[in-house]
Amino acid sequence: MNLKTYLNLYELVKIHKGTQEENRAFGLEYAKIKSEPVKQLEVWTKKHTPTLRKPLLSDTFSTYLYGMTLTLVIIAFLLGFFSGVGLLSYSGHEPVNVIYFMAMVVLFPLVTMTLTLFSMLRANASQSLLVHISPAFWMEKILRFLPKNVQSSLQELKINPLLSNWLIIKRSQLLALMFSFGLLIALLGMVITKDIAFAWSTTLQVSPKEFHGLLHTLAFAWRDVFPWAVPSVDLIEQSQYFRLGEKLDTQMIQNASKLGEWWKFLAFATLFYAILLRFGMWFLSIFGFKKALKRSFLSLEGVSTLLREMNEPIITTSATAEKKNVVPQGSHYRLEVEDLDSSYDRTLGWAMSDEELRVLNDSMQVIAPMAFDVGGTNSLEEDNEIISKCKGEVLFYVKSWEPPTMDFVDFLEELMRVVDKVILAPVGTVEDTYLPKSKELEMWGRKLQKINSNKVWLKK
């Protein structure tokens, strides 16, 4: 898991997400790593990276980042080295005040590391002030010196703020480390090449004993193992330097060889505060960056869908082929009667009992010499026999709610051969007082329209 993989995944989920089937096939192929989403994403990214357009955004970004970091690392080292040289420059007229150097190797690292710790805690804030004051943040500004095409591809890149904050924090630690190396090299170089008389001087009322107490505390990490690297009270007393005193204190001149002993303390302070602790911070930032990278992997837009597609079974319940339906045409049948006559030659009832038929005739106030129930449980032969008994005008009751089946249509067609006129009367349920619904009448109308016979009339 690294930044390059993250950037490749960033591009892939934007451009090539794969179909649900492809992603599920991948999930099944790598079922062993189902419980490790980051690993799944890594393997998936590796598999699909060849589909990305070259040059890869990850390569462009890494090259830019590497180049920028290297430049800044060199600058930081040189800055540290020359700062060290400047702080330790000794003309022979005045001793070198250790307090300046201590401030640079103890106070400055402690303050910046505290700020770093705060920025680590606030790393998930998209606009963390502490991150913005970091020198690494200004690496972005160098972007404008890059070729236009690189600029545009990088400007489109929207890295997770958490990740970019950690990236800056990590790079800052590296730069600070290089700066500290520069200081240490400068100290060692100056000590080797020059005989430096170290002294300490302050406007504050600090006695050598108190100063020794402070140094003793600062040297807590090495004082037991390397006691010679902690200045003694004597040395501190001998190396105290007053600007208004003699040009050079006679006592200091007498102990000139001892004054150089300070370098051990300064070297250890640099090693511990500016380098060792900074190393710790650097490792912490690497750890934080890795964690942020892992989180960013999972929070990348589209990744949760991708993981879901990989890990959840594809359940489909839909039809295999689209169904083609018959679209109903027309609704108003041209041959309609408003009222029934008082008598007909025959009355028929489709799938109705004799009793129902009788009740219907009574309720419609219709008289007919013969009434037959047809369809339903009748055999086809029975129906044919009834047809043969029909003639003249026939009132034909049907259940309005039951759709006209082809069985009914066959019967009607046979009936039309022997009679002059058929009045088809759809009747509703008893609850509806035999009144059909308009929707049902439309249904019957459509069917009769299809039959298209001048003999069949629909009772509205």
Next chain:
Amino acid sequence: MTNQHPKFAVVGHPNKGKSSIVSTLAFDDAVQISDTPGSTIKKQNFPLKVDGKVLYELFDTPGFQRARRVLAWLEKHDVSADKKHKVVQTFINEHKEDERFQDEIELLEPIMSGAGIIYVVDGSKPYGEEYEAEMEILRWTGQPSMALINLIDDTNYVDEWKRALGHYFKMVRVFNPMEANFTQHLNLLESMAQLNEEWTGPVKASITLFKQYYEQMLEQSTRTITHLIYHSLSHVERQSLDHEEATADEKETIQSNYKEALRRYEQESQKKIEKIWNHDHLQKVQESLLFEGMDLFSKESASIFGLTRKELLITGATGGAVTGAGIDLLLGGSTLLLGSAIGALVGGSGAFFGFNELSDVKVLGQNLGKKYLEMGPMKNLNFPYILLNRALYHASEVASRSHALRSVAKFEMGQSFTERWMDESIRKTLEKFHSKFRSGDEVKTEDLKEYENIIKSILKRLIDS
């Protein structure tokens, strides 16, 4: 044998809701449902597939058209009960090219290839003797069968249907595809599993899978809602400026773009949720509906879906107090908890007076010295509740909607909807997350997951109720 998975053919008289039942059982709103009899002219299969493997298959079939003629043909063959199914097969073979029996052949074919029979009748209409020929034909096939009484209208003839169907089917169930919830759906599957001992395993596995499928849909919906709220609250609209100060037109443009972006988020989220629940073909009337027609930023919308001014005051005060408490904590309590008190006061009054405000429009400097206008993230405390209320209402309605319904969806949410899911403790919990979403900071995945879980429990409750 290649086709060992259970198959079920949904058969019956024309226009009795066979397609509606299939549509519901298959979670598919693409099934063509029509009130015109004979609209299904070809059988259609709906396999339940898991990673390509078929667990069971449903067949939507045309209705019987010439049942008496088919039965007459069958009855001409005087055979013992163990040979009756062969007669049916002979009928199919001999009449394959006969146009008169195409519907019967379409519906009998899957049955004769091993499908269980689900005979559908309309229990809202009286029983009729014309059904007996159909049931008799089905008996001839010798396949395991059950009857489903579908209630298309409000009238109820279930008892007389039960009495009649009891003569032909071992199992009779009432199932209303328009109103059936997920549990009823699973109960029906349980019944189908009992038709044949060999089918019990696969159908039970399908039930487990359906539960998983349902859970997946629920999780995807809550994830979609969570992202909607998060993206809407944290959205920042930017617009480049060529000069120092923004003109009124430019301010208006950014405001309208900002609102448009949030509306787009909501529309996309709704579409996604409809897709998750297989309601891709959902028809919504945009103008005449309260829900869709109501502008996300209108005052009516705010008062119906969101918090009242009083609730806002409390919400703002809580948020302010949390910030203030942070100051107290930082200063080791030396402020005598004044931070919390002041925070609550400022937060509360800010929320009260900022009722209609969404976000400030700021002019900011950019890296390369350019100026730009910026609007967002959302600062209106009411907004997340308006959005969440709408999202929850929409999701719960879509999730509960039958796939058999083809009517236009009417999302009419009354004020009482909020009371169905929101109480003081939920509001407080949600506010904690809303302020994080509003902060513009990167929100931890765990936080989003936690929010998702809250939404999931609310949505589940709403769907179940």
